[in-house]
Amino acid sequence: MKHLLVAGARPNFMKVAPIMEAFRVREQKQVLLVHTGQHYDEEMSDNFFADLQIPKPNLNLEVGSGSHSQQTARVMTAFEAVCNEHRPDWVIVVGDVNSTLACALAAKKLGIHVAHVEAGLRSRDRSMPEEINRLCTDAISDLLFTTDEMASENLRREGVSEERICFVGNTMIDTLLRNIDKALSMPLPTELEVREYAVLTLHRPSNVDSKPKLTALFEALIDISRSIPIVFPVHPRTRHNLQQFGIEDTCGDSRIKLIGPLSYLPFIGLTARSLLVLTDSGGVQEETTVLGIPCITMRPNTERPITCTMGTNILVGSEPERIRAAVLAALNAPPRKNKMPDKWDGNAAMRIVDVLLSEPGALNEHTQKNILAKKRNGDAASQIVEGVLNEHSVSSR
Ligand code: UDP
Numbered sequence: 001m002k003h004l005l006v007a008g009a010r011p012n013f014m015k016v017a018p019i020m021e022a023f024r025v026r027e028q029k030q031v032l033l034v035h036t037g038q039h040y041d042e043e044m045s046d047n048f049f050a051d052l053q054i055p056k057p058n059l060n061l062e063v064g065s066g067s068h069s070q071q072t073a074r075v076m077t078a079f080e081a082v083c084n085e086h087r088p089d090w091v092i093v094v095g096d097v098n099s100t101l102a103c104a105l106a107a108k109k110l111g112i113h114v115a116h117v118e119a120g121l122r123s124r125d126r127s128m129p130e131e132i133n134r135l136c137t138d139a140i141s142d143l144l145f146t147t148d149e150m151a152s153e154n155l156r157r158e159g160v161s162e163e164r165i166c167f168v169g170n171t172m173i174d175t176l177l178r179n180i181d182k183a184l185s186m187p188l189p190t191e192l193e194v195r196e197y198a199v200l201t202l203h204r205p206s207n208v209d210s211k212p213k214l215t216a217l218f219e220a221l222i223d224i225s226r227s228i229p230i231v232f233p234v235h236p237r238t239r240h241n242l243q244q245f246g247i248e249d250t251c252g253d254s255r256i257k258l259i260g261p262l263s264y265l266p267f268i269g270l271t272a273r274s275l276l277v278l279t280d281s282g283g284v285q286e287e288t289t290v291l292g293i294p295c296i297t298m299r300p301n302t303e304r305p306i307t308c309t310m311g312t313n314i315l316v317g318s319e320p321e322r323i324r325a326a327v328l329a330a331l332n333a334p335p336r337k338n339k340m341p342d343k344w345d346g347n348a349a350m351r352i353v354d355v356l357l358s359e360p361g362a363l364n365e366h367t368q369k370n371i372l373a374k375k376r377n378g379d380a381a382s383q384i385v386e387g388v389l390n391e392h393s394v395s396s397r
Contacts, residue, residue, distance in 0.1 A: 002030040003356065004088035004107075007057070008038035008075070008099025011172075011283050013048035014264060015094040015117060018174035018349035020054055026353055034082060036075045036099040037062040044236065047263035052175060068098055068129055075102035083110050090115055090356060093137060094171070096130040096282075096303075104137045117171060117352060119144035120151030121282075121303035128206070130282075134303070145352050147286075148306045148341055168351040169343030172283050173290055176268065177346040180291075180385060183268035184392040189259055194229050198327070199271050200256070203235035204280040207298060207318055211245045217298070218247050218256075220320030221278070224327050225255035230278070231270060233262040272389065276330045278323070285313050290385060292338030294330040298323060310339035338385050 003023065007016045016033065023031045035057035039045045049056070061078040063071060075098065083091070083106060091107035093100045094117040104114045119138050123131050138144055144160060146152045147170040155165050200221065208214055221230060234242070242248040242258075251258055262270065268287065271277060276294040277284060285307040288295035295313040307313035316322040343351075 001028075001090070001357070002032075002086065002088045003028065003090045003092060004032045004034060004082070004086060005092045006034050006036065006079075006099060006103045007054075007094070008036035008103075009095075009097045010039050010044050010048065010261075011281075012095050012097060012099070013045070013052060013054060014175040014283070015171045017052040017054045018171050018178065019092065019094075019117070019352060022349040022353035025350070026357060028353070028357060032058040032086060032088070034058065034079070034103075035060045036079070036103070037064060038071060038075070038097060038099045040064060043261045043263075051264040052179070063099075071098045072102045075099050076106045079103045079106040080110065083107055083112055088112060092117060092352075092356070093141075094118055096121070096133045096137070098129075098133065101133040101137050104140055108140045113143070114141045115143040115145060115352075115356060116141040117145045118147055120146045120153075120155040120165070122151075122154045123301045123303040125301050128204075131303070143355070145348075145355075147344075147348075150306055166351075166355055167343065168355070169345060169348030170286060170341075171348045171352070172286055173344040174346050174349050175264075176287055176290055177385065179265060179268060180272065181388050181391075183265045184272055184388065186266050186269040188270060188273065189231070189262070189266065191257055191259055192231060195273075196275055197229045197231050198224075199274045199277045199279075200230050200232040201235070201277075201279045201281050201284055202232075202298070203238050204299065205237075207280050208235075208238045208241050211241075213318060214241060214245055215247060216320055217318055217323075218242075218250065220323050221256060222251065222254040223320075224278075224324060227327065228275060228331060229255040229257065231257050231259065231274075233259050233267060233270075235261055276327065278327070286344075288312055289339050289341070290344060291389075292336050292385075294333065294336065296323065296326045296330065306341050310341060312336065312339055338389070340385070 005016055007013055037060055063074040090113045092115045093104050107114050116137050121134055125131055144155055144165050146167045152165050152167050272291050277288050278296045280298045285295055285297055285304050289307045289310050289312045297313055297315050298318050300317045302315055314326055316326045
């Protein structure tokens with residue numbers, strides 16, 4: 001069997017890292033890693049391969065930036081040629097970026113089986129480009145690997161048959177559990193002169209592409225920084241708009257510290273030692289759940305509602321008053337404990353690879369075994385994180 005695993009942009013790299021490792025452990029040599037080149041520079045791509053020890057991609061499609069349609073079309077054209085040349089049995093796509101949909105489409109039209117990792121997440125907000133990618137990728141994939149039962153349920157409600165759905169856990173959390181110790185050994189960014197701070201990430205077009213909206217957000221954030229200094233590793237898209245809209249200069253006198261986008265280990269190290277996180281990222285909502293850091297999500301909805309039901313995440317939209325109130329509430333709240341949703345135990349990638357390598361029909365038996373092991377693994381993972389945080393004297397939350 002030949003497998004072709006696709007990565008395209010920053011949030012994909014932490015998802016493919018443990019899958020590549022699981023293929024290695026299972027001695028499956030017929031695996032090609034394809035980088036579409038959607039993110040391509042050191043800060044948004046190369047550093048992650050180094051930090052996460054991901055093998056060098058076998059192929060790089062070098063599609064670069066462009067509009068959604070341009071990027072999707074370029075990936076499809078280049079990936080179709082790759083599929084024709086290598087004829088894989090399975091194409092594995094992760095997440096919800098343009099490369100995810102483009103490669104699923106190209107493969108499926110050539111009659112190749114497609115597996116989607118992180119399937120079934122739904123924000124129910126079709127103005128979000130990622131939601132379109134999620135819906136379309138899931139509609140055509142043969143195997144849908146989900147991170148939680150809510151995602152599996154979303155798929156069932158859309159009429160997906162049970163044998164296509166496989167609840168395996170969260171590969172992004174596999175990577176977090178594997179690297180948290182190393183991340184906490186990283187020094188904090190040298191620019192940071194404080195030990196009590198909030199972390200900010202912001203890059204969703206709905207927040208950063210409109211001048212009035214971004215200006216109002218920053219007025220609120222500058223105000224909040226009077227109560228708690230904010231460290232802001234700035235996404236390239238956001239940096240461009242902050243400069244274009246003349247907002248970057250207004251941060252100069254505030255306690256918002258703008259730094260470049262961080263590589264994975266320093267970012268997790270920074271986040272795990274923060275008092276709270278302000279974000280519009282998808283993955284960061286999940287990582288803060290496992291780290292037990294209060295997360296204030298500046299979006300009206302989330303495709304990851306489990307982070308809210310676990311109690312670490314709160315949705316505040318982009319209204320300044322709600323953001324301010326949530327920050328004050330988080331700063332005054334009693335310490336929290338980290339939360340470990342079912343199967344977020346470090347073994348998701350291994351489950352995925354075992355399913356992909358199993359004979360047809362072995363899936364049900366495999367799923368049964370995982371259900372039995374679930375509670376034990378969940379408890380163990382929770383203890384690992386708590387143990388590591390204590391060892392590094394990160395105050396218990
Ligand atoms: N991340 C990072 N450096 C940063 C900001 C984020 O390594 O400066 C990581 C973060 O830990 C998470 C992933 O990037 O693993 C999330 O990616 P992003 O927010 O770009 O995408 P989304 O999850 O919103 O699709």
